[in-house]
Amino acid sequence: MASTSRADYPPELSQEEENYLLSNLKDWSIAHGLTVRPAPSFVQPAQDPSGVLATTAPVTLYPSLFPRSCFEDGLAIQTAYNELYSAIARDESWLQGIVGELVDIDDFVANLWQTHLEVKKEGYVQDLSLGLFRSDYMVHQDPSQSDAAPGLKQVEFNTIASSFGGLSTKVSALHKYLLTIDAYPASSSAIIKENALQQSKSASSLAKGLAAAHTAYGFSQSSRPLCVLFVVQDGERNVFDQRHLEYALLEENGVRSFRLPFGETLSHTQLDSDRTLIYTPPNSPATTYEVTTIYFRAGYSPEDYPKEEDWTARLHLEKSRAIKCPSILTHLAGCKKVQQVLATPHSPHLKRFLPNGKVASRVLETFASIYPLDDSEAGNEARKLATDPSSATKYVLKPQREGGGNNVYRKAIPPFLEKLPETHWPAYILMEMIEPPPLENAIFRNGELQRGGVICELGVYGVCLWRDGNGYDQKGEILESWEAGYLLRTxxxxxEEGGVAAGFGAVDSVCLVGG
Amino acid sequence: MASTSRADYPPELSQEEENYLLSNLKDWSIAHGLTVRPAPSFVQPAQDPSGVLATTAPVTLYPSLFPRSCFEDGLAIQTAYNELYSAIARDESWLQGIVGELVDIDDFVANLWQTHLEVKKEGYVQDLSLGLFRSDYMVHQDPSQSDAAPGLKQVEFNTIASSFGGLSTKVSALHKYLLTIDAYPASSSAIIKENALQQSKSASSLAKGLAAAHTAYGFSQSSRPLCVLFVVQDGERNVFDQRHLEYALLEENGVRSFRLPFGETLSHTQLDSDRTLIYTPPNSPATTYEVTTIYFRAGYSPEDYPKEEDWTARLHLEKSRAIKCPSILTHLAGCKKVQQVLATPHSPHLKRFLPNGKVASRVLETFASIYPLDDSEAGNEARKLATDPSSATKYVLKPQREGGGNNVYRKAIPPFLEKLPETHWPAYILMEMIEPPPLENAIFRNGELQRGGVICELGVYGVCLWRDGNGYDQKGEILESWEAGYLLRTxxxxxEEGGVAAGFGAVDSVCLVGG
Structure with a gap:
């Protein structure tokens, strides 16, 4: 099997080749909306007060090499992940256990849970939920075994505001275009070729998910026109990524949507007596809309709630009869802690949500093991792995509580634990290191080119629409579930950070290698 | 019939309505490549040395009101104009007469003609010619007759580098989008409505014209891959307009094209022994291409020829076996002087090129009359019109030689002529004023909004592919001819100037009114 990393990739470019590639990349990206609003460090707001300038989104010059088997595995497993996370979101009592371990240390989780409880007190009036998920992976290849097949290991699972579905579709088209116009030198033609590139269908497919929820909502209860509401952050620089979903929703599905800054929720929406969510567009207050689906592209981080009123707004939306993408329980299902307990070896949790053993074991393969350092069965295993200098090299030791201290890596773990009283060990978890194969690429950002070693993260989108159970005897049912394209972020x-729009990475597409 | 100008158009916007319209306009335009590179006055080159910033192209907020009958007339007559100008381009001896009157006063025309003669000496080796034309009109409505039906009067006919075919397709889609999302207030819904808006197909249709020439060129003579060559200006800010044609050429027709700055023609192209034009892409000199079609988006103005070598380049291209869009004779057919002699009342010229009297008379209706002030039949008529204070108000007096002095308008004409010795009168022409109905709109440019009275120019694109005759008994034949969409420039x-990219106007689309 071909190795993912190759000394001859990406190809070296002559000055003329680089000029050709870059001039075509710059024009294509602007002509096709593969764009972001420029960072304030690039264009000062005073220079462009009305915000009409845009620039090429950070992109890689080349599609990054990616093992074909891993890519196919990632896509194939997405519907299992849809099933897993929608099952978690439907299992309030299980989630309560997770949240219970977090409420004292995490205000944000506590507030979300409290909001859920308040809605529950009055009773939820919408039993449909939409997830536009993204499961993020890195390729893992054990460096000590050079002939080992590469595999995917999950980095995180996003249940809210999964971004880049719009730009991902564009960047894979860009790389395809650059191939078509021979912007990649002939020397790379055995690698960068038609069937190695993969067009991401994420923009269309995620929009189709919103449209599915919109349709499933049913007829208007209030004789108003129906709409989808994109709840967004103010001054979003990555706005075109979101806009491409809006345009696909309108053009390909005929569904109207509006953008509502999260902080303005209470000014422009209200609940009817039956908790139908009514949106009043500020530009035409005479025509009000009934909201079928709330798509959160804000509200996922504590920074989105600077005022107490913002929690009132979240409660207000959650109470409504609109379908939430995501509901608060679905949002909570995306906690790191959930990932941690699922990935604990010998954990019974996965079986609970994925009764089909074959499906569960395929999902399990994508987990990087996460061990507690307590006296459970997994804990005892972890103590052995962490104290043995040879096995410790494959792990990282992390404090249980985020922000609680620094990570300890690999061979530093055994001496660290030796000095630490064993009673303090349970404050840490031991996590398998993901070892991505060394790769090179070039990133184009703010007009500058940076070459060198890169790390790629594959995100696989999933659309899942389900009906909640009643919390007692009914477990609910999945109405729609599909894999919805991919993102490569490099x-x-x-x-240290992977956020492309935040300035630390780029959108990319895959160039598949291997059988 | 409904009047084109309406006191209630465009509608007044509340601040909220304006915010909604503009934020959607700004995002849509960037997401869809309705863009230009920013002017140096907006973004200094030093701030963005690699040229990655772009901004919304100057656009109107609303589609401008336009009489439906005029719009339909303009589209319907385009194939007649294709026939007219391709016939002129095929009639070397007639063109020689026109050029003969210009060579002494216009170096540029003289150089073009000289270049043609040099190619002719060796013999042309390509008898196919492509025209991507644009016929520009204004609506004329006699202000002294308020019930007179509006008609189209031609401003000019472009035979080279007809621009905005790319952005025109985008701006009509923008206005349609703004209508769909209710960005136009309800008060205007009786005017701005689905069937009043017209999607311009110019980008696709012009690209299809280039593809038709590419195909008609036939197989490669040199076993090389074939391509179309876009000959362009350096540092073109209106690059996306051109790029949209390139992308449509590739995506919709599968035809490769390259952009070649006019000044680099001799460095990257050469003529084979049979005058096949070979293009060597600087980025991959090992793969050379045979050029089927040269599309000039440069070379139309004296400023494009700063060096003697630039004329050598034009000669080199004209000599080649590639199909020229346009050929030099076609370029010359676009002279103002040609328009002038065609539009002279009682002129025999139109009949020469359009033998079908019905077709000729329809074309004639779109001419604003242009009179010489000599002792011809038309000249005598003109003297009467110009010296009578009541008829003079409908005319402008222009010096024959461009740049030769100032125009004299309307009632100032009779006293001006009274003071001028009659022997000097023939140095002037008398031209009918085009009287566009008063219109209002708002133009969005560089983030600023300008409202007020506007003047609209309708451009109708035409594609024409023809075979030249042999200059003696064969008059050639038209192989393809179609109307190719429209541009509204406001x-x-x-x-005083209408160039949108140059900063004096905006791209627009029509909102048809009237039966």
């Missing part, structure tokens, strides 16, 4: 291997 | 009624 950052320099020196950078 | 400027403030105070400005």
């Amino acid at each position: 950052k320099g291997d020196q950078s | 400027k403030g009624d105070q400005s």
Whole structure:
């Protein structure tokens, strides 16, 4: 099997080749909306007060090499992940256990849970939920076994505001275009070729998910026109990514949508007596809309709730009869803690949500093991792995509580634990390191080109529409579930954060290698 | 019949309505490539040395009111104009007469003609010619007869580098989108409505014209891959307009094209022994291409020829076996002087090129009359019109030689002529004023909004592919001819120039009114 990393990739470019590639990349990206609003460090707001300038989104010059088997595995497993996370979101009592471990240390989780409880007190009036998920992976290849097949290991699972579905569709088209116009030198033609590139269908497919919820909502209860509401952050620089979903929703599905800054929720929406959510567009207050689906592209982080009123707004939306994408329980299902307990070896949780053993074991393969350091069965295993200098090299030791201290890596773990009283060990978890194969690429950002080692993260989108159970005897049912395209996000291997729009990475597409 | 100008158009907007319209306009335009590179006055080149910033192209907020009958007339007559100008381009001896009157006063025309003669000496080796034309009109409505039906009067006919075919397709889609999302207030819904808006098909249709020439060229003579060559200006800010044609050429027709700055023609192209034009892409010199079609988006103005070598380049291209869009004779057919002699009342010229009297008379109706002030039949008529204070109000007196002095308008004409010795009168022409109905709109440019009176120019694109005759007994034949969409270009009624990219106007689309 071909190795993912190759000394001859990406190809070296002559100055003329680079000029050709870049001039075509710059024009194509602007002509097709593969764009972001420029960072304030690039264009000062005072220079462009009305915000009409845009620039090429951070992109890679080349599609990054990616093992074909891993890519196919990631796509194939997405519907299992849809099933898993929609089952978690439907299992309030299980989630309560998770949240119970977090409420004291995480205000944000506590507030979300409290909001859920308040709605529950009055009773939920919408039993449909929509998930536009993204499961993020890295390729893992054990460096000690050079002939080992690469596999996917999950980095995180996003249940709210999964971004880049719009730009991902564009960047894979860009790389395809650059191939078509011979912007990649002939020397790379055995690698970058038609059937190695994969067009991401994410923009269309996620929009189709919103349209499915919109339709499933049914007829208007209030004789108003229906709409989808994009709840967004103010001054979003990554606005075109979201806009491409809106345009696909309108053009391909005929569904109207509006953008509502989260902080203005209470000014422009209200609940009817039956908790139908009514949106009043500020530009035409005479025509009000009934909201079928709330798509959160805001509200996922504590920074989105600077005022107490913002929690009132979240409660107000959650109470409504609109379908939430996501509901608060679905949002909570995306907690790191959920990932951690699922990925604990010998954990019974996965079986609970994925009764089909074959499906569960395929999902399990994508987990990087996460061990507690307590006296459970997994904990005892972890103590052995962490104290043995040879096995410890494959792990990272992390404090249980986020923000609670620094990580300890690999061979530093055994001496660290030796000095630590064993009673303090349970404050840490031991996590398998994901070892991505070394890769190179070039990232184009703000007009500058950065070459070098990179790390790629594959995100696979999933659309899932389900009906909640009644919490007692009915477990609910999945109405729609599909894999919805992919994102490749690539950052320099020196950078610590993966957010492309935040300036630390780029959108990318795959160039598949291997059988 | 409904009047084109209406006191209630465009509608007044509340601040909220304006915010909604503009935020949607700004995002849509960037997401769809309705863009230009920013002017140096907006973004200094030093701030963005690699040229990655772009901004919304100057656009109108609303589609401008336009009489439906005029719009339909303009589209319907385009194939007649295709026939007319391709016939002129095929009639070298007639063109020689026109050019003969210009060579002494116009170096540019003289150089073009000289270049043609040099190619002719060796013999042309390509008898196919492509025209991507644009016929520009204004609506004329006699202000002294308020019930007179509006008609189209031609402003000019472009035979080279007819621009905005790319952005025109985008702006009509923008206005349609703004209508769909209710960005136009309900008060205007009787005017701005689905069937009043017209999607311009110009980008696709012009690209299809280039593809038709590419195909008609036939197989490669040199076993090389074939391509179309866009000959362009350096640092073109209106690059996306051109790029949209390139993308349509590739995506909808599968035809490869390259952009070649006119000044680099001799470095990257060469003629084979049979005058096949070979293009060597600087980025991959090992793969050379045979050029089927040269599309000039440069070379139309004296400023494009700063060096003697630039004329050598034009000669080199004209000599080649590639199909020229346009050929030099076609380029010359676009001279103002040609328009002038065609539009002279009682002129025999139109009949020469359009033998079908019905077709000729329809074309004639779109001419604003242009009279010489000599002792011809038309000249005698003109002298009467110009010296009578009541008829003079409908005319402008222009010096024959461009740049030769100032125009004299309307009632100032009779006293002006009274003071001028009659022997000097023939140095002037008398031209019917085009009287566009008063219109209002708002133009969005560089983030600023300008409202007020506007003047609209309708451009109708035409594609024409023809075979030249042999200059003796064969008159050639038209192989393809179609109307190729439209452009509406709108400027403030105070400005003197109509070039949108140059900063004096905006791209627009029509909102048809009247039966």
